[in-house]
Amino acid sequence: MRISLTTFIRYLVFLIIGVLLLYLAFKGQDLNKMLSDLKGADFAWVFLSIIASLLAHILRAYRWNLMIGSLGHGTPSMLNTFHAVIMGYLANLAFPRMGELARCSVINKSDKIPVIKLLGTVIAERMVDLLMLGIVFAMAIILEFKLLSGFLYKHVLIKLSGRIGDITLLIFAFLLLIVIIIFFLILIKKKKWGISNRILKFFLGMKTGILSVKNLDNKTAFVLSSVFIWLLYGLSSYLCFFALSATSSLGPGAALSTLVFGSLAMIAPVQGGIGAFHWMVSEGLTIYGISKIDGLSYALLAHTTQTLIVLIIGSLSLILFLKQSTGKK
Numbered sequence: 001m002r003i004s005l006t007t008f009i010r011y012l013v014f015l016i017i018g019v020l021l022l023y024l025a026f027k028g029q030d031l032n033k034m035l036s037d038l039k040g041a042d043f044a045w046v047f048l049s050i051i052a053s054l055l056a057h058i059l060r061a062y063r064w065n066l067m068i069g070s071l072g073h074g075t076p077s078m079l080n081t082f083h084a085v086i087m088g089y090l091a092n093l094a095f096p097r098m099g100e101l102a103r104c105s106v107i108n109k110s111d112k113i114p115v116i117k118l119l120g121t122v123i124a125e126r127m128v129d130l131l132m133l134g135i136v137f138a139m140a141i142i143l144e145f146k147l148l149s150g151f152l153y154k155h156v157l158i159k160l161s162g163r164i165g166d167i168t169l170l171i172f173a174f175l176l177l178i179v180i181i182i183f184f185l186i187l188i189k190k191k192k193w194g195i196s197n198r199i200l201k202f203f204l205g206m207k208t209g210i211l212s213v214k215n216l217d218n219k220t221a222f223v224l225s226s227v228f229i230w231l232l233y234g235l236s237s238y239l240c241f242f243a244l245s246a247t248s249s250l251g252p253g254a255a256l257s258t259l260v261f262g263s264l265a266m267i268a269p270v271q272g273g274i275g276a277f278h279w280m281v282s283e284g285l286t287i288y289g290i291s292k293i294d295g296l297s298y299a300l301l302a303h304t305t306q307t308l309i310v311l312i313i314g315s316l317s318l319i320l321f322l323k324q325s326t327g328k329k
Contacts (some may be wrong), residue, residue: 052315
């Protein structure tokens with residue numbers, strides 16, 4: 001997969017931004033205390049947290065398999081799909097958002113399913129995950145209303161005051177974008193744009209993938225797997241609390257909030273959420289009386305262990321996949 005110079009520079013800028021956020025998050029903190037806390041962590045809880053995350057990755061592969069199976073090109077083996085998912089996470093550590101294309105390329109290579117249709121299923125999957133994040137966010141606000149409302153008012157609403165003109169402009173730009181997209185789709189449908197068959201096939205393939213959710217044979221399994229993926233994410237955050245004495249007293253509500261802050265940070269276009277995750281999670285934990293340094297210790301522990309797991313298992317999957325591909329030639 002070739003990467004242009006412009007794309008490489010963009011990813012390099014994202015990496016620099018992530019490192020800068022990491023520096024700002026840890027600036028002025030007692031790093032010796034942090035290292036001492038991490039050395040004294042109970043890694044049995046960290047291990048259980050990792051197991052919960054791995055189960056979520058397996059369920060994500062299972063859910064994607066359900067979507068791929070509805071495309072009419074056969075269903076890949078769970079092993080192939082898991083390899084693709086974990087290798088996608090591995091790719092994201094180097095190049096943000098490249099993981100989506102990487103995992104589609106893996107399934108295309110192993111099962112000869114068109115990449116365009118696979119990309120459509122990934123878009124549909126992201127839409128479902130965005131919906132789930134919205135539900136989790138709403139639950140967090142309802143269950144932790146007093147704490148989160150004060151935090152959002154202090155860090156979001158106050159900072160937005162006096163900038164109504166900017167917000168209005170953003171809303172206008174968003175509505176304009178929607179109008180342009182609708183107009184573009186109408187032109188394609190009526191074929192008034194002289195658009196090539198190749199581009200038309202691209203959009204039709206994407207449409208097929210996106211509508212894969214509608215054509216699922218087992219919609220119940222899809223819904224349940226989506227719910228349990230996010231339950232396992234929350235459980236992973238919660239179990240990791242017990243690894244550090246400073247966070248061991250936090251409850252499920254705090255884990256729900258941490259899941260929201262961490263998920264929002266991972267949306268940022270920086271490699272593996274570096275910097276953004278540490279800053280947002282540590283800031284979020286302050287509303288529960290956790291000091292900034294202790295919040296950073298938790299964020300560093302959670303993020304580092306999850307990243308290491310992706311690096312280790314993703315690398316193994318890559319080796320096995322390359323070996324399997326070579327053996328077929």
